[in-house]
Amino acid sequence: MGQTALAGGSSSTPTPQTLYPDLSCPEGLEELLSAPPPDLGAQQRHGWNPKDCSENIEVKEGGLCFERRPVAQSTDGARGKKGYSRGLHAWEICWPREQRGTHAVVGVATALAPLQADHYAALLGSNSESWGWDIGRGKLYHQSKGPGAPQYPARPHGEQLEVPERLLVVLDMEEGTLGYAIGGTYLGPAFRGLKGRTLYPAVSAVWGQCQVRIRYLGGRRAEPHSLLHLSRLCVRHALGDTRLGQVSALPLPPAMKRYLLYQ
Amino acid sequence: GEGEKTYGGCEGSATMYIKLVSSDGHEFIVKREHALTLGTRKAMLSGPGQLAENKTNEGEIPSCVLSKACTYFTYKFCYTNSSTVIPEFPIAPETALELLMTTTFLDR
Numbered sequence: 001m002g003q004t005a006l007a008g009g010s011s012s013t014p015t016p017q018t019l020y021p022d023l024s025c026p027e028g029l030e031e032l033l034s035a036p037p038p039d040l041g042a043q044q045r046h047g048w049n050p051k052d053c054s055e056n057i058e059v060k061e062g063g064l065c066f067e068r069r070p071v072a073q074s075t076d077g078a079r080g081k082k083g084y085s086r087g088l089h090a091w092e093i094c095w096p097r098e099q100r101g102t103h104a105v106v107g108v109a110t111a112l113a114p115l116q117a118d119h120y121a122a123l124l125g126s127n128s129e130s131w132g133w134d135i136g137r138g139k140l141y142h143q144s145k146g147p148g149a150p151q152y153p154a155r156p157h158g159e160q161l162e163v164p165e166r167l168l169v170v171l172d173m174e175e176g177t178l179g180y181a182i183g184g185t186y187l188g189p190a191f192r193g194l195k196g197r198t199l200y201p202a203v204s205a206v207w208g209q210c211q212v213r214i215r216y217l218g219g220r221r222a223e224p225h226s227l228l229h230l231s232r233l234c235v236r237h238a239l240g241d242t243r244l245g246q247v248s249a250l251p252l253p254p255a256m257k258r259y260l261l262y263q
Numbered sequence: 264g265e266g267e268k269t270y271g272g273c274e275g276s277a278t279m280y281i282k283l284v285s286s287d288g289h290e291f292i293v294k295r296e297h298a299l300t301l302g303t304r305k306a307m308l309s310g311p312g313q314l315a316e317n318k319t320n321e322g323e324i325p326s327c328v329l330s331k332a333c334t335y336f337t338y339k340f341c342y343t344n345s346s347t348v349i350p351e352f353p354i355a356p357e358t359a360l361e362l363l364m365t366t367t368f369l370d371r
């Protein structure tokens with residue numbers, strides 16, 4: 001079962017986690033994003049699936065875009081054509097801010113997640129088959145109806161990030177994590193424990209005539225981690241979240257201490 | 264010879280195997296092909312200055328680290344461009360720290 005990785009942001013004293021946020025960017029993400037992007041054909045092959053979406057959704061441009069018909073009291077979702085079970089994948093979602101309404105959720109789903117509901121809700125993430133980030137409220141949902149959902153990214157004073165029109169979704173099926181990036185900055189893992197499933201890009205929407213675009217940015221097959229990265233993971237695990245601040249006391253050159261803290 | 268499995272020695276630049284020697288005198292014989300897939304193996308394992316072609320005296324590298332590095336070479340070679348599930352590569356925390364201390368030039 002996927003679990004949310006970040007503690008709730010409701011306490012006012014910064015937790016060690018927010019002082020040393022777990023910004024462990026998936027290894028290979030930088031490479032993936034700096035490689036030439038897939039061509040139009042590939043983007044369409046990894047785009048929205050016209051056969052796997054709510055009946056109130058019309059997929060256009062061969063999968064690059066969908067439009068939700070203005071049906072009252074309905075939440076509607078779509079899945080991508082390709083599901084991912086291995087490797088690192090990233091795609092860009094373009095969702096105009098004035099077209100989000102009360103419930104705009106971006107994430108992933110298994111083939112079993114329902115894609116339609118007869119009321120307005122954060123459908124994606126409301127069950128065990130989907131994981132989503134509510135880009136209006138900034139909350140993470142998995143098996144959640146809303147109340148008590150953690151904030152993402154976790155902020156010391158609970159302030160919310162404004163999610164712009166474009167955001168990246170980063171799915172690492174080797175580590176089993178789902179995370180997001182905005183403006184070139186990875187915000188950290190939002191969900192963990194995803195290994196062993198086949199997950200499809202997914203969103204759920206309530207706004208009439210909203211147009212949501214998807215642009216696949218590429219996938220990277222699983223590679224063995226570098227020995228340095230493996231050592232880093234080992235030391236971080238041995239220290240645990242609460243002692244990451246003591247990295248400065250380790251007998252390492254400054255550059256290596258920064259490396260340990262993902263700086 | 265044909266009927267016998269030998270490793271053919273480590274002298275010369277075309278050998279299948281090379282020998283790495285740790286600071287505490289242990290000798291590790293690894294396949295050249297595996298070790299060089301790291302690219303900057305020499306930078307990683309050599310102390311400043313000395314660099315013999317096949318017998319590198321790892322001045323600063325203790326055997327506990329070097330043995331782990333040699334195991335890693337094979338792991339990396341085996342699971343690169345392979346469709347099999349990549350298993351965990353176990354490292355003891357004290358070895359991890361030594362690895363970080365001594366391999367500052369490791370090719371990431």
